[in-house]
Structures are given as structure tokens and as C-alpha cells.
Amino acid sequence: MNRRNILAFALGPVLTALLGLVTLPIVAWIFPPTDIGRNNVFQVAINFSVLIFVLGLDQAFVREYHESKQRDALFKACFLPGLFLLTIVVVLLVPFSADVSWLLYGEAEPLWGWLTAGCIFFSFLARFLSLILRMQERGLAFSLSQVMPKVLMVTVLLGYLFLDVDRVYTSLLLANLISIVAVTLALVWNTRIELKRGFFARVHVSDLKPLLSFGLPLIVAGIAYWGLKATSTLVLRANGAFEELAVYSLALSFASAATVFQTVFSTIWMPTVYKWVANNHDLDLLESVNGQLVAVIGVILLACATLSWLLDYFLPPVYAEVKYLLPVCMLQPLFYTLSETTVVGLNIQRKTGYSVLIALIAFFVNFSLSLLLAGQFGAVAVASVNALAFFVFTVLRTEFARRVWRPLPRAKMYVSSGVYLLFSIFFATYQPTRVLEWSVMVSIGVVYIGAVHRADLANAWSFVFKKTKV
Template sequence: MNKKTILSYAIGPIGSGILGLISLPIITWFFSVEDVGRISMLQVVASFSVLLFCLGLDQAYVREYHEVKDTPELLKLTLMPGLFLTMLAYSLVFIIKPTLVSEWLYEIPSVYLSVISITCFILSIISRFLSLVLRMQEKALAFSMSQLLPKIIFLIFIISTVWLGFKKDIYTLVTAHFLSILAVFLVFSWNTRKEWLASFKYRFNWLRFKPLLLFGLPLVVGGLASWGLNVMDRLFLRGLSTFAELGVYSVTMSIAAVATVFSGIFNTIWAPLVYKWVKNEEMNLSKIDEISEHLLAAIYFIIVLSGLFSWVLPFFLPKEYAAIQYLITPCLLAPLFYTLSETTSVGIAIARKTSYSMFASILAMLSNAVGNYLLVPEMGALGAAISTAFSFWFFYILRTELSCKVWRDIPRAKSYVVITVLLGFTIISSLFSHINYLSVLIWGLLFITGILLFSKSIKLALKQSKVLVN
């Protein structure tokens, strides 16, 4: 994969991050913190639907793409079962009670909110597979543009609502979210039209479907556990706290998502690239170790810089969100530790031992459930952030050790020490946030330590930046 392709992939996450950074203050200033909390529940259930109803076949599509001759047939075999199950399940829910979805998600009985939310779930399933088509075909620019468009649609709709004086409530937020999902579905459909149109000429081959299902089914359990690991914090805040706490936490996670733009770029590129190396017998083990080391360095400095400068966030948000300055750093740990685990756990996918991923996800999810149950009632959003950060630390170690068991022994002592130090000092800094000088002292010392610890990665980054400039 050349630099041009990588840069094309980067346009989407970077542009999405910038647009998210623009829209976030607008949402927090003009919509209630409770409605911000409610819209996060839509996103939670949408991700649940994708994980549950895809049956793990989205991962099977990625794994087998370079191994099969007829990729349109592969798309049909992996997409159709999940799409059918999604439509069947939500149709039954709607028949039983038309307002059930909106009542559970938003505590508002509304047929409109139920219908539009269910439509979001169905479109998300289809868009998931169509995005994988672009990703595996390495149509990087088209993939990135499809990420940018929904953010642009969402921003335009929100600005129009504020400008024209329309009612600013959960109905507006859900409608804006629906329009953004519809936009990405239409763009993905157009950009992949040759692939999905070609799939219609194939009959559904049950013999070829069976091995795909056997590969994917363990990932359903693992995927649901991973989903639980990622959203356990919001579910416990929804059940044991208030929509206000959930709203503050959701905004913090949105800011964290902006700050972890490079994680999205890396996760998009990494798995298909490694599978391609395996197919072409180009696997370079030392290259994987080097990438993991440089990624560890990048994550280290992102966390440290977040700890040093998180105090500036309250200047851009309403006073109701002042606690974000104490939540942002622990909220960053989860997605960054997950991204780091993608490099060290690659052996699990290469060996096709997907049950090991399931095992790691289940154990980490259980630890997160226990942590949230103990901490959320007393500490609210901060308790959820600490519990989730710890669980992803545990998840990283589990995935790494299991990958070593089924593939090869990789150097990992340094990464274990670094992530443990980051986790420990993040928790200390958050718990004693009222002592400002202590937080600055901790992160300042860690910054200096990082310069000495990751000098090789820093030199490489400086060298690459000079190449890009020239």
C-alpha cells in the first residue's frame, strides 16, 4: 500500500474529526445535555444491531476476500443473512408495539422516532458491508468521501435548525442522524454498484456459506462481548445514573473520537494489509514488531498531551460540561488500547482461532460490567471512564497473550509497562483533579520520559515529516 493510498484513507477520518469538532460545540450549546445523552443510545443500539445481525460474516468477508475468485458472490453470501434477520427482528418488534423502540431508547413514546430509528439500524447493516467492498478494493478516496458526507449532512442540518429557529430537541437530533446514515448508504451504494449488481446473478450457495458461517459465528459472541465492552459504560449510566451524566460522558467520548483520528486510519488499513501479506507470502515479522513499537509511541504521547492540556476544553463548552476536562484522558485510553491490540493480536486472525478473540472479549466485558456496577452509582461518568479504561488495558493483555499462544512469541514487556503506567497515572490524575499542580507535574514528567523512551520513533516521525514537506 503506497503513501498516496494511505493519505487517501486518512482524508476521511481527518475530515470527519474536523467536522465533528465543529459540530460538537453547536450541539452542546443549543441542545440539552439530556437529549445529547438520548442520541447516544441510538448510536449504541445501531452498533449492537450491526454486531448481532452480521453474524460475524463481515469479518469473514474481509478474511476470505483475497482467497476467492467471485467476490460479488462472497458479498451476497455474507450480506443477505444479516439483512434478512435485521428486517425480520425489527418488524416483529414494531408489530408487537410501534412505540417500543423509542420508549426504550429515549423514554418517549413516538411512532416516528421508532420508525426512523429502525430504519437507521437497517441502513447501518447494509452500509457496513458496502464499506468493506470499497475497503478491500482499496478505493481509498471513495471510502474517505463516504465518511465525510454524513458529517457534512449532519452539520448542515444542525446549523439550519439553529439558524431558522426550529425546535431543538431529540426529534431534530434523531432526524439529523438518520439523514447522515441515509447519505452514506446512498454514496456507498453508488460507489459499489458494479459489485452488488453483479451479486444478483448468483444463487445463494449453502455449501459455500457454511464455512463462512463457521468462521463468523464465534465472532458473533466475541463481537457482542466486544460491543458490551465498548458500550457497557453508557448502558450503566443509562440504568444507574441520569441522562445528564450520560450526555456529558457521550460528549467526552465524541471529543476522544476526534483526538483518535489516526486510530481509525490504522484500523482501516491494518487488517486487509496483513491478510494480503499472508496471501502473497510477504509476511515480515520484524516489520509488524516495528509498527507496534511506533504505534505505542504515538499512543503514549497522545495520552500525555491530553493530560497536559485537557484544562482548555471547558472554555469551548457550556458550564454543564466542565467535568469533561477530567474525563477526556481516561476516555482516550479505551480506543487507543484497542488500536494497539490490533497489532499484537494479529496472530489470532492469521491462525483463524477466532474463538480466542471471543474469550478475550467476554472476560474484558465482564470486568467492565463489574467495574461499572461498583463505580457508576458513586462516581457517575468518571466511574464509567475509569472502569472502561481498566477493561481495555485488560483486553489488550489478553489478546496479546492469546496471540502469542496460537502464533508466535512477540516482544511485549515494554508495552505492558508503558500501558500500565499510563493507566495508573491517568486514574490518579482524574481522582485528584482538584490538585492542579499535581496533574501538571505528573504529565510533564511523563512527557520528558517519553522523549527518552521513544527516541527511535521520534526520529522516524521527524524524518517522515521532512519527506512529506519536501
């Protein structure tokens, strides 16, 4: 995959993040706070439902794509089980749509339940269809499939504003459904040739067993990972520390900028590695990519710590602590991204059952320490513990992958990751207020990265600014 393709894949997450910043204020101006809260529940329901109903077969499709000689049959085998299960569940729940609505949104509105079911159904379709574009390395088309929902959402909402549509939650749900359906139709058009071939492809029941063996453990791992991410928020809410929760949530929102980096890397990385394996490519590149990523993460953290004081100009004084939590909150997506370079061995060897154990151990670390420290130290504690849990998550993924596949040198990665963790926790707890203190901390970080990761940064620079292929 060359630099042009990578930039094409990166376009989607970047534009989606920017459009998200536009969409939220528009929604806030049009709809009351209760409906905005309901829309958050809606997003959780969509994400959780797709996670369950894909049965992990989306990842099985990605894993087997480059090694399969019958890709149309592979897609059909991965797509049909979840579609069949989802259709049955939706049909069974239709008579109980009012109950579903009450469970999700606090009001027994049957139409809300039907609209939500429609969004789940089309989100499932869009998930699988977008994988075809991803695996064919059609980066621009893939990015457009991610951006289109946000563009259509903004368009529909502006239409509501100018046409004076009733500002009720039904209208917001309908806007979500319109955007998801439109994107799905666009994906159907972009993949029409593959879908036609897949329709006539033959699939045997025996083909499903290895795919499900690979995919089903990923569902449990996905749920455990969701719990790992949500623990900090749940513990703060359980303690009734709503002011601390507001600070932590705001820091996470700003830190979510790092998820763009995570999304771009994850979208490109796994298919690329599977392609390397299928083509007997030189896998020593894994070590090089890992080292470059460790160096880039250090640069991102230093830039974040250096510029975080600018948040004071955009936030009320009550949120002054946010700037100190920003680096430690960014470690969650950054450590996850780093672990993607080492965990590939589990996926290549189809040992995805370990993913469940890894996520559960990290979840236990996060949950137990957060319960112990949140009451006394609040947002600083849960943010620091969350970063520690993701460091444990990264170490476990690395060690299990080394055990089942090939050894990857990891001493420098562990040392630097530990330094980043300690730096971020110290920054969050010490909270430097004077320019001299701030400058000394950042300067130490610059010296460390320059001394340890100079070659890695040079390689990363060469890749970004030269036409290097991976």
C-alpha cells in the same frame, strides 16, 4: 498501502469528528432536550442493530478478501444472509411499529418506528457497500462515504431552520433517514460494477459455513465489548451520582478525539495485514509497527496531560476535574488500538471464538471493580478501572494471539503500557494544581519515552514524512 492512501483514509474520520462538533450544537438549538435524548437512543439502536444483522460477515469479508479468487461471490455470500434476516425482521415488526417506538422513544408513534426501521435497513446496506471501497484501497471514496452523512445532516437541519419546519422528533428522524439514504445511493453508484458482477456470481450453501464460523462469534464479542465500554456509565447512573456522571461523560467526550486515531488505524491495519499474509510479506514488520504505536501512544498521553489545563478556559468551574480525567479516559481507545496490532493472529487463524472470552473477562474486571469503587471515589474510580480493564483486554488479546499464531515480543509493550496506565491514574487521583508539580510529572514522562522509545519514534517519523509503504 502508501502514505497518500493512508491520508485519504484518515480524511474521513477527521472530517466526521469535526462535522460532529458542528452538528450537535445545531440540533441542540433546533430541537428540545427530550428529542436530543431520543436521538441518542436512535444512534444506539442503529449501531446495535447493524452489529447484530451483519452476523459478523463484514469481518469475514475483510478477512477472506485478499485470499479469495472469487471476490464477487465472496461479497454476495457475506451480504445476503444478513440482508435476508434483516428483511424478515423488519416485515414482522411493521405491525408493531408503535410498540417499537414506545420501547425506544417513550411514545407510541408508528411513523417513528417505520423511519427507524428504514434507517437500520439503509445503514446495513451502507456498511457492506463501504467495505468494497475499503478493501480496494479507494481511500478518498471511502472517506467521502463517512463524511457525507454529516454534511447532509447539517444541510437538512439548516434547511429546517430557514424554512421554519416543525421542530418535532419526526423531523429529526427524517433528517437522519435522508442522509443515510443519500449516502447509500452514492455507495451503490461507486460500487455499481462490483454489484453487477456480484449479482450474477454463484454462491453455494457450503460456502457460508466457514464464513459464519468466523463471523458469528464476533457478534457476541461485539456485544461484550459494548458492555465493556458502557459499564462505567451504567454504574455511575445506578449509584445516582449524576454530578460525577456529568464530569465523566464530559471527559469521555473530549477523549473521543482519540477515537479518530483508533478508527483510522483500524480501517487501514487489518486489510493491510491480511494482504501481507496473502502475499507472503515479511511479517517482522508487525513488531516494528507495534513498537511505533506504543511510542506514539506515549506522546499522545503526554501532549494530553500537558495541554489539558486549557479546558478550564472552555468549561464552567464545576467541571474542573475533567482535565485530570482526560489522559486516563484516552487510554480506552488508545489501548484498543494497540491491541489491534497483536490480535491479528486470532483473525488470521480464524480463532475468533477467543474474542468472546477476552471481552467477557475484561468486562468482568471493569464491572466488579467499578461496583466496588464507584460509590466512594466516583468518576476517578470508574475512569481508572475502565483504563485498567482495557489494559487487561490488550494483554489477553496479545497472549491468545501468540498462542495460536506466531510469537510477538511484548515485554517492552507491557512495561510501557503499564507505565502509561500508572501515570494516567496517578494524574487523575493526585490532581496536580501547581505548575511545578505538573512540569515534573510531564518531564518524567518525556525522559522515559525518549530513553525507551527513541528508535520507535524515529521510525514513526520516517514513515509519516517519507514515502514509505506498508
